Amino acid sequence: MKVGVDLEQIKRFKLPKTSSLIKKIFSTKEIDYCFAKQKPEQHLAARFAAKEAFFKASGKKTSYKKVEVRNNKQGKPFLFVNGKKTGLLSLSHSSTHAVAFLVLQ
């Protein structure tokens, strides 16, 4: 079993939906999810943390967009890598920081 954790500053993610950085890092589904929320930057930071947590846990660096967070109807987050559900993920955010914790089985 492997674990990865990452903490991100939310203010770094105060970016417009159409910015090239957002498009480079996040999938269309992630962008739609985050920008439907009152404070998109909180959710963007949490997703970025999840991607970094995956890189730490797996020891592999792949493109950010291939590592995607999707939420179920209850809001629970799941990590997909190249479209395949991977590991066990938990996210949390305060007003300033977002954290992701990932377990790879």
Ligand SMILES: CC(C)(COP(=O)(O)OP(=O)(O)OC[C@H]1O[C@@H](n2cnc3c(N)ncnc32)[C@H](O)[C@@H]1OP(=O)(O)O)[C@@H](O)C(=O)NCCC(=O)NCCS
């Ligand atoms: C789920 C819950 C614990 C989130 O806690 P919170 O303090 O409001 O918010 P946090 O910042 O700690 O966490 C937010 C993240 O929790 C995750 N989350 C949301 N719903 C979740 C759930 N049902 N199970 C696990 N994780 C959940 C999401 O990843 C969310 O971030 P995201 O929207 O960017 O993906 C809270 O909404 C709660 O207690 N809800 C009541 C219980 C509940 O909804 N149960 C599920 C219904 S069946």
